[in-house]
Amino acid sequence: MARTTTDGRVLRGEETRRAVLHRAVGIASVEGLDALSIGRLATDLGLSKSGVFAGFGSKEELQLATVRAARRIFADAVVAPVADTPPGLPRARALCEGWLGYSRARVFPGGCFFHEVTAEFDARPGAVRDALADCAREWSDTIVEALAEARTAGTLRPDTDLGDLAFALIAVLEAANSQAVLHDETTPYERAGRLLLRLLRAEAADPADPALA
Amino acid sequence: MARTTTDGRVLRGEETRRAVLHRAVGIASVEGLDALSIGRLATDLGLSKSGVFAGFGSKEELQLATVRAARRIFADAVVAPVADTPPGLPRARALCEGWLGYSRARVFPGGCFFHEVTAEFDARPGAVRDALADCAREWSDTIVEALAEARTAGTLRPDTDLGDLAFALIAVLEAANSQAVLHDETTPYERAGRLLLRLLRAEAADPADPALA
DNA sequence: GAGATATTAGCACGACCGTTCGTGCAGTTT
């Protein structure tokens, strides 16, 4: 009946699983999920290949676990911090700027994990793609939700197309990450910051809304 | 003196090289440049592994040749057609909408070749990344150039930041491709079409410019 | 024709891949 007796064995197992996944998200954010090899993870972490394998059961399960781990890291880095920010426009803005900070800080060494990995799998049917599509929808919904709160609060114009606006915001974020990583420069982040505010102001009920100062 | 004597031997070689690259860009646009394997290309095309290998000399050279081939295809599909369109705002718009058509038509089976492959290599130093960075700059410059013509022609506001505007346009294009491929739907293209016009109108000297009808 | 040249094939190599198996060891239960 859900005994939470700290079994030292399974505890140790979870520990190595965590270590493997930590390394895995790092590798995948730079080289992709295909570049994840069980042998490489094993030698990198001083484990045996079969030990790593046993912890996941298959390569695909390792990839899926890596996606889940990345999703957790992303949620902690970007979504969770805005809980303090008031709902509506301020929260929407905080989400976007938090995302830029997340990319800028290289929470994942290769920039946004999902940018790398989604591009890799978006045209390949399978469980990995489905999981990534869910993550993308989840993030998009988070933005739309904040925008919806802003609209019902009257800080966004009532005729605003929330889907279009969220799409535009996400487009700017992803482009900033992509170009910043590719050309190894920070100007894209500055462009993105300006454009973000511009897009929000264009849809704000009051263009001089202090939330968009 | 650049004799173009049609040597049947080298001609035949170029032919198979073309066939290999045609297949290669298709594979790479779906699964990435890392998924290009010489043996796979050989069996797919009914050639010998060493035959394919000999035509390129190394895996990296095959990857670079694949990028060059994709660049050519992209230029033919997107850039070349706008030669008929008058410079300035009409051409900028035509470039963007041509790009959307290129993604929509799946000129590359996995959507935009460069989206897939750039995400794969943007955090990995090397010749492939450099080549891709050049392609990205080239495309960005193409847009900026069209916008610059528009500004000097007076159809864009003189204080328009061309870099920011080009960045926003490209962001919308890439996001449309990315989401359309990932979720297998076409609404992103419609969103992108609307947003494109909106971004251009916001910077147009005359918001009712017939070029943005 | 002969001979030079360029493209392709055949074959072998060492390395790494994901996966399976049998085994040993540490912790839990009885």
Added chain:
DNA sequence: AAACTGCACGAACGGTCGTGCTAATATCTC
């Protein structure tokens, strides 16, 4: 103390990878 459970190990499996060789086969030059 004995029986059981779960993690990690080392060795080995069949495959595929990129990359070298050497031959065979077209095509061009003379």
